[in-house]
Structures are given as C-alpha cells and as structure tokens.
Amino acid sequence: MSFARLALRPAAFASRGFATSAVAAKHVLPDLPYDYAALEPAISGKIMELHHAKHHQTYVNSLNEAEEKYATAVNSKDVKAQIALHPALRFHGGGHINHSLFWENLAPKSASGGAPPTGALAESINQTWGSYEEFKKVVNASLAGIQGSGWSWLVKDKETKQLQIVTMPNQDPIVGKYAPLLGIDAWEHAYYLQYQNRKAEYFSAIWDVINWKAAEQRFKA
Amino acid sequence: MQTGRYTLPALPYAYDALEPYISSTIMTLHHTKHHQAYVTNLNAALSQEATDVTSQIALQAQIRFNGGGHINHSLFWKNLAPAGTGEARVEAAPRLVQAIEERFGDLGKFKERFGKTLLGLQGSGWGWLVKDAEGRLEIETTKDQDPVASGKQVILGVDMWEHAYYIQYYNNKAAYVEGIWNIINWEECEKRFLGQSALSL
Ligand SMILES: [Fe+2]
Numbered sequence: 001m002s003f004a005r006l007a008l009r010p011a012a013f014a015s016r017g018f019a020t021s022a023v024a025a026k027h028v029l030p031d032l033p034y035d036y037a038a039l040e041p042a043i044s045g046k047i048m049e050l051h052h053a054k055h056h057q058t059y060v061n062s063l064n065e066a067e068e069k070y071a072t073a074v075n076s077k078d079v080k081a082q083i084a085l086h087p088a089l090r091f092h093g094g095g096h097i098n099h100s101l102f103w104e105n106l107a108p109k110s111a112s113g114g115a116p117p118t119g120a121l122a123e124s125i126n127q128t129w130g131s132y133e134e135f136k137k138v139v140n141a142s143l144a145g146i147q148g149s150g151w152s153w154l155v156k157d158k159e160t161k162q163l164q165i166v167t168m169p170n171q172d173p174i175v176g177k178y179a180p181l182l183g184i185d186a187w188e189h190a191y192y193l194q195y196q197n198r199k200a201e202y203f204s205a206i207w208d209v210i211n212w213k214a215a216e217q218r219f220k221a
Numbered sequence: 222m223q224t225g226r227y228t229l230p231a232l233p234y235a236y237d238a239l240e241p242y243i244s245s246t247i248m249t250l251h252h253t254k255h256h257q258a259y260v261t262n263l264n265a266a267l268s269q270e271a272t273d274v275t276s277q278i279a280l281q282a283q284i285r286f287n288g289g290g291h292i293n294h295s296l297f298w299k300n301l302a303p304a305g306t307g308e309a310r311v312e313a314a315p316r317l318v319q320a321i322e323e324r325f326g327d328l329g330k331f332k333e334r335f336g337k338t339l340l341g342l343q344g345s346g347w348g349w350l351v352k353d354a355e356g357r358l359e360i361e362t363t364k365d366q367d368p369v370a371s372g373k374q375v376i377l378g379v380d381m382w383e384h385a386y387y388i389q390y391y392n393n394k395a396a397y398v399e400g401i402w403n404i405i406n407w408e409e410c411e412k413r414f415l416g417q418s419a420l421s422l
Contacts, residue, residue, distance in 0.1 A: 087343065091343040147282075147365050147366065148346070149344040170344035188383035188384050188387060192384060192388065193388065196250055196254070197258070197384065
C-alpha cells in the first residue's frame with residue numbers, strides 16, 4: 001500500500017493550470033486506503049463513513065476557511081486578526097492532521113491490520129514497556145483517562161529517539177518536540193454508534209486493526 | 222451495590238418524554254450510564270485517601286471532572302421538559318424573558334447567539350446562560366465537565382458532548398441545538414433566575 005497517497009498535500013491545482021495563481025491551494029479530504037466496512041467488526045462501516053465523509057471533511061473545509069481569513073489578515077498586516085484565528089487553525093488544522101494520520105495507521109485484517117509491530121520499533125517498544133501486551137495496557141489506560149475529547153499517541157522524541165505515550169485534548173496535534181507514530185481517536189464520534197458508553201470495548205477492539213507498518217515507516221523517518 | 226455520598230437523581234419525566242427532540246435511547250444511556258458513571262466515580266474519588274500532595278492533586282482532577290459531571294447533568298435534566306407542556310412554554314418565564322430582551326435585544330437574537338456559542342465549542346463541553354454576581358445575564362461555555370464558576374447562577378445549561386446527541390443526530394449538531402428549544406423548561410429557568418431554585422445534590 002502507498003503511504004504517500006495519504007500524505008497531507010494541497011490539491012494539484014498546477015495540473016489544472018492554476019500554478020501561477022496567487023490563490024493558495026486548498027487542503028482536500030484524503031481518500032481512505034480501504035473501504036468503509038473494511039475495519040469491521042472492530043469499527044463499523046457506518047462509523048467510518050460518518051467519521052471520514054462528515055467529520056474529517058468538516059475539519060478540511062473549516063481549515064481552508066480559516067487559512068483564507070488568515071491570508072487576508074497577513075496581507076493587511078492585521079496581527080490581532082491573525083492571533084484571533086489561531087484557535088480555529090489549531091482545532092481544524094489539528095483535526096485534519098490527526099485524522100489523516102489515523103486513517104493511515106489503521107488497516108483491515110486482510111492487509112495485516114492487527115499484526116504486532118516488528119523490527120526496530122518492536123524492539124524499542126519492548127525496551128520501553130517490557131512487552132507489546134504491557135504497552136497496549138498503558139495506551140488503553142491513557143485513553144480511558146481522557147476527560148473529554150482527545151487522542152492518545154505513541155510518539156518519538158525527535159532528539160533522544162525515545163518512545164513515549166502522550167494524550168492531547170480535543171484536536172491538538174503532535175508538533176514540535178515529538179513525531180507522531182500512532183494515534184487513537186478517543187472522541188465519542190469515533191465509537192459511540194457501535195459501543196455507546198462502553199468505550200473500553202472500543203479501545204480493546206481497535207488493536208485488531210492497527211497498521212503497525214505505517215507506524216514503523218514513521219519511526220524510521 | 223456500593224453506596225456513596227452522592228446518588229443518581231431520578232429524571233423528572235419519562236425517558237421518552239423529550240421525543241422527538243431527544244430520543245428515548247439517548248436519554249436512557251445518558252442518564253443511567255453516563256450520569257451514573259460520574260456519580261460512581263465521584264463517590265470513589267471522595268472515598269480515597271490521598272497520602273501526599275501529588276496524590277491529592279490527582280484526586281482533585283477526578284473530583285473536578287466527575288463532580289462537575291454530576292452537577293452539570295443534574296442541572297441539565299431539570300432545565301428540560303417535554304414539548305408542549307406548560308413548563309416548556311416561554312410564557313412560563315416572564316421576568317427572565319424580560320431580562321433576556323434587555324440584554325440581547327430579543328429572544329430570537331438570544332437563541333441565535335446561544336446556538337452559535339454552542340456550535341463553536343471545540344471538543345466536549347457545555348453552553349450556559351448564567352446570571353453573574355452583578356445580576357447580568359451572560360452566555361458562556363465550560364470545557365469537558367468543568368462546572369460554572371461559583372458565584373454565578375446557572376439559568377440554563379446545554380450538554381454539547383457528542384453522547385448527548387450522536388445516536389440521533391450524528392454530526393448534525395446544529396439540528397440538536399435547534400430542536401432543544403422545544404424542550405427547555407422555562408419555568409425552571411425562571412425560578413433559577415429569581416433565586417427560587419437551589420440545586421440539591
Ligand atoms: Fe452528558
């Protein structure tokens with residue numbers, strides 16, 4: 001499977017003759033690399049469809065809107081307006097980044113979703129948490145501890161190369177010091193239609209569709 | 222069953238009484254599962270003994286979240302009422318409506334601003350109409366289960382967590398917000414505005 005195809009990229013306006021246009025290219029909703037129903041029974045097709053076609057699409061649209069307003073504020077050197085737009089950029093930009101990473105780091109069982117990590121990443125996980133089983137327990141505890149909406153991430157410290165689990169509120173993305181390797185969405189929209197309040201069941205089922213190949217690529221990068 | 226200091230309050234109406242605006246399934250899950258979990262976890266946190274300041278701070282976060290969840294939901298159930306009942310008529314809140322008109326222009330403008338605030342929440346949280354210490358009406362939001370600051374009187378609260386609407390409305394939270402105006406318990410809001418309704422927990 002191709003990871004490049006899901007990378008955050010602007011729409012290819014160049015091919016349509018907009019290369020010299022001053023208008024900034026817009027973000028677009030990436031295609032899912034599998035069918036909506038492909039992650040069943042861990043995640044229902046209905047959830048995947050709403051999550052991708054509605055929620056992620058809304059983040060993309062709102063990010064484009066915020067960027068447009070931001071460009072106007074930059075052009076007119078209106079610093080206050082730029083700062084006022086930061087929460088919207090953070091939220092919708094984070095939503096776009098996080099979901100794009102999330103779709104990539106999931107895979108159907110037929111595409112080795114759920115197969116345990118291998119290679120250097122597996123080694124590093126074992127060194128840090130003792131075993132893959134222990135690691136999953138720690139991640140699930142971090143997910144269960146989120147008070148409100150948010151995400152849990154396996155990240156790599158860019159300097160020390162050490163692994164760590166971090167939770168982020170709402171759509172705050174992993175930027176700066178850490179590189180995101182694997183993200184799990186703990187917003188209610190990610191599981192509620194199927195699991196309702198039984199979120200622990202979702203956290204335990206999602207390991208069946210984790211795409212460790214994607215996380216290994218990110219670990220190497 | 223473990224007993225604790227706090228208990229789940231009974232709903233003042235049947236689970237299906239708020240249909241079609243909030244489905245019976247949502248109300249049942251919201252009350253018996255979500256609210257119950259806040260009560261259970263609040264009692265558990267209160268029964269723990271913190272031995273040092275680190276564990277005290279960790280415990281405070283649990284108390285804030287679960288205690289807030291208990292307070293907020295208890296307020297929410299009471300400021301809702303079945304559509305078409307006397308309580309749900311805006312005429313049941315003459316003094317409050319007058320204050321809303323003075324503050325926001327008219328009821329329509331207030332609803333519009335309140336709705337816009339609810340839809341602007343980034344993540345889980347609540348939207349509130351409160352009366353502040355100076356007696357002024359304000360629209361505000363709190364994140365997650367943070368309760369409204371003490372010193373402010375809650376008049377009306379709306380739960381904007383996804384569990385409050387998702388099974389029925391999916392991502393269309395605007396439709397949930399639009400529908401909720403049919404099931405506001407204006408009589409209760411009026412009592413709160415006049416200081417005649419204290420929340421007993
Ligand atoms: Fe709730």
